[in-house]
Amino acid sequence: MILFMQQLVNGLSIGAVYALLAVGYALVYSVYNFTNWAFDAFMVVGAFAAYYCITLFGLPLPVAIGLAMLVTAGVAVSVEVGAYRPLRVRQAPRLFMMISAMGASMAIVNIVNLAFGGSFRKFPEISSASVELGGVYIGRMDLFAIVFSFVSLSALWLLLGKTRIGLGIRASAIDTVTAGLMGINNNSVAIIVFGVSGVLSAIAGVFFGAKYAVYPYLGLVTTKAMIASIIGGIGSLPGAVVGSLLLGVIETFVSAYISSVYRDLISFTILVLVLLFFPNGIMGAKTVDKL
Amino acid sequence: MSDAPLLSLRNVSISFGGVRAVHGVSLELRKGELVGLIGPNGAGKSTVLNLISGSVRPTEGDILFKGKSIVGLRPDVLSRIGISRTFQNIRLFPQMTAFENVALGIHGKPLYSFAESFVRTRRAWRAEAEVRERALSLLELVDLTRYAKERAGSLPYGLQRRLELARAMATGPELLLLDEPAAGMNEDECGSLVELIRRIHEESSYGMILIEHHMNVVMELCADSLIYVLNLGEILASGSPREVQADQRVIGAYLGAKRSANERRRRRIS
Numbered sequence: 001m002i003l004f005m006q007q008l009v010n011g012l013s014i015g016a017v018y019a020l021l022a023v024g025y026a027l028v029y030s031v032y033n034f035t036n037w038a039f040d041a042f043m044v045v046g047a048f049a050a051y052y053c054i055t056l057f058g059l060p061l062p063v064a065i066g067l068a069m070l071v072t073a074g075v076a077v078s079v080e081v082g083a084y085r086p087l088r089v090r091q092a093p094r095l096f097m098m099i100s101a102m103g104a105s106m107a108i109v110n111i112v113n114l115a116f117g118g119s120f121r122k123f124p125e126i127s128s129a130s131v132e133l134g135g136v137y138i139g140r141m142d143l144f145a146i147v148f149s150f151v152s153l154s155a156l157w158l159l160l161g162k163t164r165i166g167l168g169i170r171a172s173a174i175d176t177v178t179a180g181l182m183g184i185n186n187n188s189v190a191i192i193v194f195g196v197s198g199v200l201s202a203i204a205g206v207f208f209g210a211k212y213a214v215y216p217y218l219g220l221v222t223t224k225a226m227i228a229s230i231i232g233g234i235g236s237l238p239g240a241v242v243g244s245l246l247l248g249v250i251e252t253f254v255s256a257y258i259s260s261v262y263r264d265l266i267s268f269t270i271l272v273l274v275l276l277f278f279p280n281g282i283m284g285a286k287t288v289d290k291l
Numbered sequence: 292m293s294d295a296p297l298l299s300l301r302n303v304s305i306s307f308g309g310v311r312a313v314h315g316v317s318l319e320l321r322k323g324e325l326v327g328l329i330g331p332n333g334a335g336k337s338t339v340l341n342l343i344s345g346s347v348r349p350t351e352g353d354i355l356f357k358g359k360s361i362v363g364l365r366p367d368v369l370s371r372i373g374i375s376r377t378f379q380n381i382r383l384f385p386q387m388t389a390f391e392n393v394a395l396g397i398h399g400k401p402l403y404s405f406a407e408s409f410v411r412t413r414r415a416w417r418a419e420a421e422v423r424e425r426a427l428s429l430l431e432l433v434d435l436t437r438y439a440k441e442r443a444g445s446l447p448y449g450l451q452r453r454l455e456l457a458r459a460m461a462t463g464p465e466l467l468l469l470d471e472p473a474a475g476m477n478e479d480e481c482g483s484l485v486e487l488i489r490r491i492h493e494e495s496s497y498g499m500i501l502i503e504h505h506m507n508v509v510m511e512l513c514a515d516s517l518i519y520v521l522n523l524g525e526i527l528a529s530g531s532p533r534e535v536q537a538d539q540r541v542i543g544a545y546l547g548a549k550r551s552a553n554e555r556r557r558r559r560i561s
Contacts, residue, residue, distance in 0.1 A: 167395050171384050178382045182396045183370035183462050
């Protein structure tokens with residue numbers, strides 16, 4: 001039972017990091033109907049920014065995370081303005097936006113690789129201490145990841161549901177043209193959407209970097225987040241969260257009870273089976289609503 | 292105050308590919324004036340509204356709003372300087388509630404900043420309260436108060452039309468463009484819509500352009516003002532309802548009198 005609870009917590013902690021990324025995918029997808037393949041690069045930027053804030057400038061972790069969020073949001077918005085907006089204005093097919101996204105991703109990852117080198121860096125100075133809760137040990141970093149992810153996603157949920165900015169974003173997601181005619185500045189909406197997704201991927205980058213290592217290709221994990229968002233129901237934010245937590249927990253249980261060698265094989269087989277029964281994803285019934 | 296017209300179209304033309312959808316149209320509208328725009332299907336009526344609301348850009352000519360050219364401005368900018376519209380085929384945000392649809396359009400100035408929406412300053416609260424109040428009063432105007440929390444898409448057709456009208460007014464327009472507000476309505480619904488539009492017109496100072504196929508709706512609403520008749524992208528006639536109805540060219544356009552060779556040529560590739 002203790003082992004079960006322990007693995008559940010571990011799974012939720014990795015799932016929380018997937019959720020940040022998956023929600024980023026879902027947010028962009030719901031408004032622009034394309035998959036932003038550049039998320040992996042944003043995540044890398046976030047991880048590196050936080051790493052260097054701590055190692056070079058000796059900043060405390062919360063400040064480093066804050067700065068990493070800012071830098072990554074900046075990069076995300078630049079990619080939107082430089083690589084996506086020109087295509088949108090010319091009403092290019094969505095496929096071209098995805099290609100453009102892949103290009104942006106490779107460019108950014110390679111720039112990071114060239115500028116900082118491809119070595120694996122241990123994220124410094126994170127406490128490895130654990131908190132004991134009824135026999136279950138939770139790493140403080142894991143706990144922090146779960147709480148912080150949950151708080152960020154709740155903030156996003158409030159932003160979308162309860163504020164006028166959110167109302168504008170939702171309107172844009174439903175019908176961009178009409179939203180424009182109602183006075184919604186679609187360019188500002190794009191900046192907010194990409195800025196927010198950049199912030200989410202920065203947080204994910206920091207936690208992932210802290211859990212494993214900081215290196216230019218750590219963004220590969222975003223593939224899993226994208227799959228999680230599809231399992232949850234593409235374009236649905238609650239679906240993205242559910243899909244991510246599920247994937248995180250399945251992965252951890254497979255590693256713990258079966259074998260970590262077969263982790264990806266077994267977890268993805270399960271997910272393919274899920275898709276057979278819920279072809280629109282778990283929250284698929286609601287995906288018509290988007291967001 | 293100068294009495295410059297609220298809106299003036301000067302020799303506006305637009306071609307899609309080779310087809311001249313609108314050709315050399317000029318019209319003027321003063322503050323508080325309600326004019327009708329009629330014409331057979333495909334005459335270019337909706338295109339004229341699309342030109343004014345910035346969805347398409349004229350290939351020739353100029354459009355002035357309050358004396359300034361608005362050609363090339365983004366739709367959201369036009370909305371903010373006071374141009375608003377409804378659509379021939381309803382374009383509400385169906386997944387949002389009636390209230391949200393209306394609240395969305397209420398802006399004007401940046402009421403509060405992005406950061407404030409999180410920390411909820413007193414200013415942000417007050418702004419939200421104002422938006423709420425105004426949205427509810429607009430819903431009341433179109434008699435939809437009790438549907439405020441219903442999803443727009445679940446409302447009956449006639450009510451969606453009214454909701455779209457309330458949403459168009461939410462942006463605080465000076466010019467309101469109504470694209471066939473009575474489309475698909477029965478006699479009763481038309482009657483109450485005429486009442487509603489008349490009340491809006493009398494109580495506001497909006498300039499209004501009304502496209503409509505229900506002739507009795509146009510004739511009633513534009514009884515004391517002008518009707519423009521558009522045919523094959525050009526203004527065929529304009530005048531009071533009585534004058535327009537008696538005009539032989541108008542009757543010809545609607546009933547399909549033989550076009551002159553000259554007209555046929557103009558319609559073709561420019």
